[in-house]
Amino acid sequence: MKDKEEKIAENFKLIPVKDHKMINRILVIVTIAIVVIVTSSIAGIFVASNMRKKEEEQIAKKQDETVQGENQQGQNADQDNQVEENKPRLPVYSEEAKQNFKNIYVSNNDEKVAYLTFDDGPSKQITPQILEILKNENIKASFFVLGNRVATYPNLVKQEYEEGHYIANHGYSHEYGNVYASSQAVLNEYNITENKIREAIGVPEYSSHIFRFPGGSEGGKYAKIKNEAKSVLEQNDVLYINWNALTNDAVGKPTHESLVQDLKTTSNGKNKIVVLMHDTGSKQLTADTLPEVISYLREQGYIFKNFYDIMK
């Protein structure tokens, strides 16, 4: 009996011990499970954050590459623009340009166009003033330069060219006896002046293709030579032009009022005008009156062009 009791007692004792072990095992399992869950969660978060980081890095890298590419393209575009800007503006002599130039006064529509032209320069006194006014008014003009003046003030011709004005040719000496000695002399004066222009603007391939006869292309003592010279010039791809409006700034003793009045009179009723003015050293009045000349022409509805608008 005692044995039995003892056995029961022992069994009784054993039961809580077994329970303890069970509880311990459960605790261990639960702990392990918690550790595993927590660890894998942390690992998961870590992996996920790492992946996100990598993705972000990849996106950033791609963006960098794109930006770099764009910068590269931008640089290329800048270079292209620079090439475009640095490319010399060369008058284009074509059959179409030739016809349009010869028809410069023909009006097929209501458009009013004024070509401002300045002869006999450059001069250090007046040319910079004219250039300043043209720049402020955003007008491109045409300069009929003299070869001997170009040789004296090459930088002013370069400035005219670089500011978008058309450099045309008025011969070298302006001495009628020299220029009109023969038709070949006219061509020689043209060619020497072309070379002076090329040197001044630093563009060896420049050709103006446009000549203005000193004193005009018609009549006078040298009418015969002038007529012969027209053919010689044309054979050498050189066009010539006079004017059909002027301020008379080189005749008599003009005043501010007379310049404006003569422009009004000579441009009256004409849709296409080539205006003759001068930028020699004595023409302070021309520079002083130019703003009023421009505003008058604007009021009359003229737009301003230069010979590049034809020789293209």
Ligand SMILES: [Zn+2]
């Ligand atoms: Zn002249």
